Amino acid sequence: MADVHEERDRLEVAAEELADLEAELEELTFPVTGSEVVAAIGDRKIESAEGSYSIGELVPETDEETFDSPASVWVQLPQPTVAAAMKRVVEASKTLRNTDFPWSQRKAYEKTFQELKAIDADDDDEGIQVISDWVVDRIRDKETLPTSRAVRREAAKFCRANGYQIRNDEWLGI
Structure with missing residues (x-):
């Protein structure tokens, strides 16, 4: 789990934005597909050192891509x-x-x-x-x-x- 926290730190996302996004992810019932993540929070933007990205730009929108937990979604974001x-x-x-x-x-x-x-x-x-x-x-x-x-x-x-x-x-x- 420490790796996930290190990955989050590299995003350089404001703490309150991070908490809001985590809360949105926690509302999903895991496991979820990439399509379900994009449907639920795909328009949600995150700011990183590299610019602004929507979750939909970073998570594959397919039913074959599955995530077991909010942390497994986070792996896509750093x-x-x-x-x-x-x-x-x-x-x-x-x-x-x-x-x-x-x-x-x-x-x-x-x-x-x-x-x-x-x-x-x-x-x-x-x-x-x-x-x-x-x-x-x-x-x-x-x-x-x-x-x-x-x-x-x-x-x-x-x-x-x-x-x-x-x-x-x-x-x-x-």
């Missing part, structure tokens, strides 16, 4: 650009027939987006946008989820093409 990218990918993956998006693959995509975010905090998270666009395009064009390795490889190519040093022993160092 890094809004990563959450928004994952929302796009998860929602795009739902257009595929007979395709499962395993938790381990999803976590690998998320880690790739987090590594892109860590590369340069001042770049407006361009890498996250570029790679999430690439993943969504691959889903649409090839009708399959790219492997987590392919996503990491594409992220590494983006980083190197933009002058970011990637060591072979790092997550993106494929």
